[in-house]
Amino acid sequence: MKSLINSVRLMGNVGATPEVKMFDNGSKVAKLRLATNEKQKNAKGETVEITHWHNLVFWGKSAELIEKYIDKGERIAIEGTLANRFYETKTGEKRQITEVRVDTFEFVGRKNQANSSVLESTVADDLPF
Secondary structure: OOOOOOOEEEEEEEOOOOEEEEOOOOOEEEEEEEEEEEEEEOOOOOEEEEEEEEEEEEEHHHHHHHHHHOOOOEEEEEEEEEEEEEEEOOOOOEEEEEEEEEEEEEEEEEOOOOOOOOEEEEOOOOOOO
8 A cells, every 4th residue: 555644635626727838848737626525514504515625636548548538527536645745826816725646546537427447547558549
């Protein structure tokens, strides 16, 4: 089993078309937001669905695969680590964002589609088909 220290596993739906950036050296980074849902009881005892949004970052070969195969509404499973990043806005405000640096991912299918694994990737692997 992979180390449980700073380990994140999520399965959810991609919220928008991934944002992909290419660097001068030819390497790529892809960023996307992943929605996960859970059911909870509210103060009235009613079951409500809560959506959580996660910022995901893919590097290298994984970023290329995300760019080529993943779009809004796709269902993916990921494994990675949490990372905090600090940045400054155009107005000079300092902000912090928590992201999941994805190590591996698997294409699960469209939202509400039965599990049909089509694509699995790790940073070091080539396409499996």
